Amino acid sequence: MIDFQDRVAVVTGAGRGLGAAHARLLAARGAAVVVNDPGAATDGTGEESRPADDVAAEILAAGGAAVADHNSVATPDGGAAIVQTAIETFGRIDILVNNAGILRDKAFHNLEWENLDAVLDVHLRGAFYVTRPAFRVMREQAYGRIVMTSSNSGILGNFGQANYGAAKMGLVGFMNVLALEGARYDIKVNTIAPVARTRMTEDLLGPVVDKLDPEQVAPVVAYFCSEACEVSGDMWSVAGGSVSRFFVGLTPGWFQHPEREGMLSPDDVAAHIGDIRGETGYLVPASVQGEFEKLTPLLYS
Ligand code: NAD
Secondary structure, three states: OOOOOOOEEEEOOOOOHHHHHHHHHHHHOOOEEEEEOOOOOOOOOOOOOHHHHHHHHHHHHOOOEEEEEOOOOOOHHHHHHHHHHHHHHHOOOOEEEEOOOOOOOEOHHHOOHHHHHHHHHHHHHHHHHHHHHHHHHHHHHOOEEEEEEOOHHHHOOOOOEHHHHHHHHHHHHHHHHHHHHHHHHOEEEEEEEEEOOOOOOOOOOHHHHHHOOHHHOHHHHHHHOOOOOOOOOOEEEEEOOEEEEEOOOEOOOOOOOHHHHOOOOHHHHHHOHHHHHOOOOOEOOOOHHHHHHHHHHHHOO
């Protein structure tokens, strides 16, 4: 059975919704949890200490270990302070769940820069600001588990969420690099793309909303946070009991040998669009090297 005895976890944005579900489950399985949340409104404005305080109190009342932290992830100092809360209160950090999030939806032609910055600051830069201090400790102790929270809005696209979608896909690139840099230190980094009923989504999900409990997402986060986790650099769709891997595939594509068939022209591209996009026999490269393993034999053929 997966447990987190002697492990210390930080969950950002854990005062409500998905983060609260992750914090409760990690604590119920033995982790000491920093329940981070400045208590912002969905658009990121305002502050309230109660959401983080209530979740921490609930965990303590259930016999677990928790502390509330009210720093924002959106500045380098805030990120450092959140990790410091874990070190000062519990003496270490083993697990980081980057979950904090806000929305500033606008059709792209109406997007103001302040709504781009606010969303990038919390989702993307915020993950950098909390992860770097945590990653340094994890590297030293040669153990760590980091989870990013992406979204199908970025992976697949969603109208009106250019800022949010870009931030959420940025986290996937961030994970891909961290998974490589953390590998020698037993630091595993994975990403969820959740769908769950929270204040962020309850008016958007339609009739299916009743079936999408945040508690159905937390078990995947707990798996990614555990010693039992076998994967790193994975991105999983998680919703209502369904768990699937999203992956990046490379089609066999079209190769035109420069010496035998001439340099590629724009017209060649247009003529071979079916080959370029055709999905039969695709590869799933695990890294940049995986892409070169496909390319190199063609270039030397
Ligand atoms: P939520 O609004 O219930 O929770 C988000 C929490 O983040 C809030 O408690 C908020 O106070 C906190 N937060 C906001 N700004 C913060 C900051 N600067 N520092 C720290 N915390 C901050 O929404 P949720 O649905 O539980 O969202 C959790 C995460 O899941 C978000 O990253 C969201 O984008 C992502 N997500 C959710 C869904 C879904 O279906 N609910 C889908 C895809 C992705």
